Each structure stands twice: as structure tokens, then as C-alpha cells.
Amino acid sequence: MTRRSQRRALSLILATSVALPQATPAAHADPRPVGIEAWQQSTSVRLEADGSLSDVLALSSADVWAVGQQEIWDVWKNRGTIRHWNGSAWAEIAVRDATAAGNLRGLAASSSSEVWAVGDGQDGLPYLAQGDVTGFDRVRPTGLRAGDWFGGIDAKQGKVVAVGSRDEHGLILTGQGGKWSVEETAAEGALYAVSDGFAVGDTGAAPLVLHYANQKWTPMKVPAVRGGFLRDVQVDSAKRAVAVGGVYHGPGEVDPLVLTWNGKSWRRLKLPDTTARLYGITGDGKGRYWISGHDPERATEPFLLRCEKGSCEIIRGGGKQGRSSVRLQAAAYLSGKGSVWAVGHAVDTADRYTDVVESFVPKVAATTEDS
Numbered sequence: 001m002t003r004r005s006q007r008r009a010l011s012l013i014l015a016t017s018v019a020l021p022q023a024t025p026a027a028h029a030d031p032r033p034v035g036i037e038a039w040q041q042s043t044s045v046r047l048e049a050d051g052s053l054s055d056v057l058a059l060s061s062a063d064v065w066a067v068g069q070q071e072i073w074d075v076w077k078n079r080g081t082i083r084h085w086n087g088s089a090w091a092e093i094a095v096r097d098a099t100a101a102g103n104l105r106g107l108a109a110s111s112s113s114e115v116w117a118v119g120d121g122q123d124g125l126p127y128l129a130q131g132d133v134t135g136f137d138r139v140r141p142t143g144l145r146a147g148d149w150f151g152g153i154d155a156k157q158g159k160v161v162a163v164g165s166r167d168e169h170g171l172i173l174t175g176q177g178g179k180w181s182v183e184e185t186a187a188e189g190a191l192y193a194v195s196d197g198f199a200v201g202d203t204g205a206a207p208l209v210l211h212y213a214n215q216k217w218t219p220m221k222v223p224a225v226r227g228g229f230l231r232d233v234q235v236d237s238a239k240r241a242v243a244v245g246g247v248y249h250g251p252g253e254v255d256p257l258v259l260t261w262n263g264k265s266w267r268r269l270k271l272p273d274t275t276a277r278l279y280g281i282t283g284d285g286k287g288r289y290w291i292s293g294h295d296p297e298r299a300t301e302p303f304l305l306r307c308e309k310g311s312c313e314i315i316r317g318g319g320k321q322g323r324s325s326v327r328l329q330a331a332a333y334l335s336g337k338g339s340v341w342a343v344g345h346a347v348d349t350a351d352r353y354t355d356v357v358e359s360f361v362p363k364v365a366a367t368t369e370d371s
Helices: 002-015
Strands: 039-043 052-060 063-070 079-085 090-092 100-109 114-121 126-132 135-138 147-155 159-166 169-176 179-188 190-195 199-202 207-214 216-219 228-237 240-250 254-263 264-266 277-283 286-292 304-306 311-316 321-335 338-347 351-362
Touching: 039 321, 052 169, 052 240, 052 351, 063 114, 063 179, 079 114, 079 126, 100 159, 114 147, 126 147, 126 159, 147 169, 159 199, 169 190, 169 199, 169 207, 179 216, 199 240, 207 228, 207 240, 207 254, 228 254, 228 277, 240 277, 254 277, 254 304, 277 311, 277 338, 304 321
Parallel strands: 052 100, 052 321, 079 100, 100 147, 147 190, 190 228, 277 321
Antiparallel strands: 039 351, 052 063, 052 338, 063 079, 063 100, 079 090, 100 114, 114 126, 126 135, 147 159, 159 169, 159 190, 169 179, 190 199, 199 207, 199 228, 207 216, 228 240, 240 254, 254 264, 277 286, 286 304, 286 321, 304 311, 321 338, 338 351
16 A cells, blocks of 8 residues: 555545635634633534544534544445534434435535535445535536545535545546536646635645646645645635645654745745644634644644644643544634634544534633534
8 A cells, every 4th residue: 555545545534634624714803812722612413323524614603514424434334424503403414315425525615505515425436415404415527437536625606626536646526507527637646625726635745736727727836845745725815825734754653734825935834843633724714723633642632723923832622531532624713603613533442433523612702502
């Protein structure tokens, strides 16, 4: 198994970033929350046994979406799931398709009535579904084939873009005006997330960023980071974006990696001293970002990085009795509450998986609505 396929196999089971986990960026009139990480609550959407959440999307504090999978370790029972938070409770949303979804990795939405999910189909083809709180229907674009893989998705009014890999090359699916196109990139590698014209991944040996301009996707110059890879990207504007991932040194040896875009060049951001794995990123649209992940050195504590103005600090949630580890695979900023929700899974001392929703909220915003 190659290094790239080892990382990809791990991400499929445990650490998908997913993708895109993009909360719709929104400017807010509230003053900067004091200590957004000061209060943390751990809850669950109550998936079936051995369940995990891969991505989360917040359209508002009463319109939050999450996707993942249940029965991770049972090939016969494993299936994807879509959940929705209406401001007071989580509910499972039906997927109206007899072929069934496997692991669902990514979420995107152009509106509350047009939400997209992407992942694996039980029939061996990539899985793409579109819907709302009444249910989802599978969409079958022409040009896809067995072995194609999708990791991330982005949606704007009238246009949807999904990214992944085909035959060791990046794969980009674009839907617009009822028509679909499938593009295999010339550069080798795989793409894991896409947002507002930026797609990120790796070549198998270094980070990879593509930019959409003049009707085509073009590789961008990025810092030379041997073993680097990117798993998610948050785009505020054409002049401000942040991509997150890691640097692979060998089995079990991964350092965190964050790249920032200023409209002219990508630069590597200096991080606090940590060996944490980074998976997902969200932002408030004003230059503040929260990056979800997992710190193997303090595995039982929920982990976030908070970054602003070129500086990052570590945020740790409280551990819970009975957990051996917790991994946060994606995050979303809820502008109405000034809070961050991060999703993933916890593993108990008997190696059983439970989905988690970790809420990092200012003390003044803590209410029963976040339970």
C-alpha cells in the first residue's frame, strides 16, 4: 500500500475532513465574543452503534446539518446518515434511494432547500444526493465510474462542485444549469475539499491547491513541504483563505500544517508546538478561524486551534470519563450564537465508537438549545 493510499484508507474510516465543512461565512454585528472557548458541552446526535460524523454545516443556529456513517466496522450494516438540527433537537433525514449510501463525507448548501451530500455508494459508485428536511434523493451525473472517489463538495446558487480522485489524479465534478461535466486533472494527486474556487489535497508527496479562474482549474504555487497534505479549506474572499492538513513523516508521525492565502501567495503559518492532526476548518468571515482535530498526546480531550491575525492558540475541551480518545473531523461557526460546533467521534475503553458534537460557546451564550 502506498503512503497516499495508507493516508486515504485512514481518512475513510477515521479522519475524513471532510469537507467541507463550510459554514456559510456571515459578517455579524455582535462584538467579538469574550472567550468563545470558555464553555464547552459534549453531546451526540445518537447514531447507531459505532457511528461517526464526518462533516457539519451551519446555515443558522436553527438550521445545522451533519453527515457521517453508522456501524463503521460492519461491511454489511455500514450506511451513511444525514442529520438535521432545528434549534432544539436532532432528527434523521431520509435518503430516498434503494441502493443506499455508504460513508458520507461532505456537505454543502446554496440554501436551506438545496443541501448536498457526497460520499460512497453501496453500489461501488460515488454517492451524490440533494435535498432538504423532507428528504434526499440520489443524483446520478453521467461520466462517473466505479473507483471514482469524492471527498468534498461546494454549492452556490445554480452550481455545485465535488472533488476527489480517479486513477491517482484529481477529479472534479461540476453541475450547472442541469448539465454535468467530469474533469480529471493533469497533475497527479487527490482532492479532499473545495470552496469558492479553491480545491485542496495532495500529490502524494506535497500539498496541492487548485484555483478556478478563466473557466479552468490551475495548480497554484504553494510552499514546498515534503510529505505535506491538505484536507480542508475556508475561503473568506479572493484575498483571504486558510487551508489545513498535515505533514507525513512516517507511520504515526504527522505534524500539523496550515497554509494562508493573502491574494498573492500561499504561506505556511507558524503553529503552537503540537503534534495534533488537523482535519477541518471554519471561520466567522471576519478573519477568525477554528480548526478541528485530534491531539494523540492528550487524546481524551476535544481539540481545536483558534487562529487570528497570523497567530494560533490551542483550545481544549474537557475530557469525559470512559473515553480513550476523541477526534473532531469538522467544525462549523454559528454566527447567530457566536459559537463553534465540531463533530466527529469518541472511542471508549472497549473500542466502541460514539458520534460527538462538541459545542464551544461563550459562557453568556450557553443555553439548553445547545444540548
